Amino acid sequence: MKWSRCVPVALCLLMLGCPRGPELAPGGLTAENFEPVALNGFGPEEQAADHNDYPWSMEYFEPDGAKGAGHVYVGTWNRVQQWKGFQDHEPVYPEIRRYRPDISPTTWESVLDTRDLDLSDQDRPHGFRVMKVYRNQSDGRSMLYAGGRGDTVTLWRSETGDPGTWERFWMLEREGSIRGMAIHNGLLYMAFYNDYALLSGDGEPGALILATDGADVWTVSDDGFGNRFNVGIFTIASFNGWLYAGTHNQLQGCEVWKLEGPDLEQAPERIIAHGGPRWLNEGAITMHVYDGHLYVGTVVNHILRMIGGLKPCDLLRIDTEDHWETVAGPCSIGGERSGFGERGNSYVWSMCEHDGWFYVGTYDMVTGLTYMLTHPDYILSMMGVDLKSDDADAKCLTLIDLAVMQPNSGGDLYKSQDGVHWYCVSVDGLGDHNNYGLRTIKSVNGRLFIGMSNPYDGLEVWASPTAP
Numbered sequence: 001m002k003w004s005r006c007v008p009v010a011l012c013l014l015m016l017g018c019p020r021g022p023e024l025a026p027g028g029l030t031a032e033n034f035e036p037v038a039l040n041g042f043g044p045e046e047q048a049a050d051h052n053d054y055p056w057s058m059e060y061f062e063p064d065g066a067k068g069a070g071h072v073y074v075g076t077w078n079r080v081q082q083w084k085g086f087q088d089h090e091p092v093y094p095e096i097r098r099y100r101p102d103i104s105p106t107t108w109e110s111v112l113d114t115r116d117l118d119l120s121d122q123d124r125p126h127g128f129r130v131m132k133v134y135r136n137q138s139d140g141r142s143m144l145y146a147g148g149r150g151d152t153v154t155l156w157r158s159e160t161g162d163p164g165t166w167e168r169f170w171m172l173e174r175e176g177s178i179r180g181m182a183i184h185n186g187l188l189y190m191a192f193y194n195d196y197a198l199l200s201g202d203g204e205p206g207a208l209i210l211a212t213d214g215a216d217v218w219t220v221s222d223d224g225f226g227n228r229f230n231v232g233i234f235t236i237a238s239f240n241g242w243l244y245a246g247t248h249n250q251l252q253g254c255e256v257w258k259l260e261g262p263d264l265e266q267a268p269e270r271i272i273a274h275g276g277p278r279w280l281n282e283g284a285i286t287m288h289v290y291d292g293h294l295y296v297g298t299v300v301n302h303i304l305r306m307i308g309g310l311k312p313c314d315l316l317r318i319d320t321e322d323h324w325e326t327v328a329g330p331c332s333i334g335g336e337r338s339g340f341g342e343r344g345n346s347y348v349w350s351m352c353e354h355d356g357w358f359y360v361g362t363y364d365m366v367t368g369l370t371y372m373l374t375h376p377d378y379i380l381s382m383m384g385v386d387l388k389s390d391d392a393d394a395k396c397l398t399l400i401d402l403a404v405m406q407p408n409s410g411g412d413l414y415k416s417q418d419g420v421h422w423y424c425v426s427v428d429g430l431g432d433h434n435n436y437g438l439r440t441i442k443s444v445n446g447r448l449f450i451g452m453s454n455p456y457d458g459l460e461v462w463a464s465p466t467a468p
Contacts, residue, residue, distance in 0.1 A: 312339020
């Protein structure tokens with residue numbers, strides 16, 4: 001590969017720019033307020049053995065009768081790079097851990113380790129993708145539920161969260177995951193999706209919404225709302241008396257529907273079509289209710305995000321009259337651009353309200369792209385180029401990475417009090433470029449916890465100081 005071939009790559013990457021950095025705001029948290037409470041996937045030894053790469057789910061659970069003795073729980077996804085083609089597949093052993101600041105500021109106790117379970121590779125989950133506290137309608141017990149992703153979809157739960165108390169409550173013999181959970185009208189609703197299959201599927205309905213009362217699990221919707229291109233349900237939320245669901249639709253753009261309203265006989269109604277402001281928004285990936293609106297974060301098209309330069313994601317919101325508007329993206333209400341002005345932000349990955357402020361975390365694909373460019377044997381082989389013929393290729397790509405891409409790589413954090421005017425808190429994974437996304441955010445007893453996905457060094461969890 002000649003140096004001349006690097007020029008188009010450089011020009012494309014220069015489009016990224018570094019347009020934003022931390023901004024002064026009239027309150028809320030700054031990057032300096034956060035401190036690490038978990039590094040290197042819960043420690044170097046654990047990371048070497050299990051590769052705890054994603055804090056895929058996060059929830060606070062206080063069991064009945066344990067007032068003031070609750071914990072923050074994190075469910076992991078392990079060996080993420082092998083699912084992206086960088087490693088040979090090995091068995092994965094995800095776990096659920098809980099934070100024990102009473103022992104030390106960085107202690108995370110393992111409460112469910114799949115290494116200890118007598119499960120086959122087929123039945124063992126690859127990760128715990130979502131968690132939710134739900135008081136069973138069937139028997140009144142409050143339990144912590146965890147939805148798994150794997151060759152078999154599983155739903156786990158515990159009444160105390162303690163080691164040895166977890167049970168596999170339900171399973172579906174299909175590849176995929178429980179992608180989202182929401183409590184609505186006394187039931188726990190769950191969104192199923194096999195996003196690893198993309199458009200291929202297995203011939204079975206992919207856009208499933210399920211529900212449980214704590215005793216049984218049943219299907220609520222399985223037809224993609226009548227659109228065969230809605231290949232999955234990414235996220236669900238209870239808002240204004242309805243259950244809202246966001247779809248994955250690569251060909252037409254994502255949709256948002258509402259169902260299970262006050263009149264259960266009423267047919268589902270579509271609220272957003274064609275990706276909202278852009279059909280490139282292939283998935284409605286996150287939802288959160290804040291200040292009388294349902295906020296919807298998108299993910300841009302996996303393929304087209306790379307054509308003609310990177311394409312960033314959008315943030316939308318829906319009011320109680322089901323009018324939607326763009327918060328960050330084309331013609332936004334406050335002038336915020338797609339991706340909050342950062343072209344590498346391809347997901348709105350997490351959202352949370354904390355102390356009167358609304359926080360939004362992103363996934364920045366620049367970090368992953370950096371990995372490919374600094375490991376050119378992988379990416380160039382996809383382009384049919386033999387790296388062995390010229391060792392300068394690696395140097396070329398590494399220089400581009402260091403000069404152009406690296407300064408703003410890493411997941412971003414933004415905050416707002418009104419959903420219109422936004423302030424940047426961090427654009428570089430809180431100082432670690434390998435923290436490529438803020439996967440989970442949770443407000444707990446005056447502290448804001450952020451779970452960072454890092455498939456290179458292991459997951460990280462950061463938290464603001466204890467409230468005075």
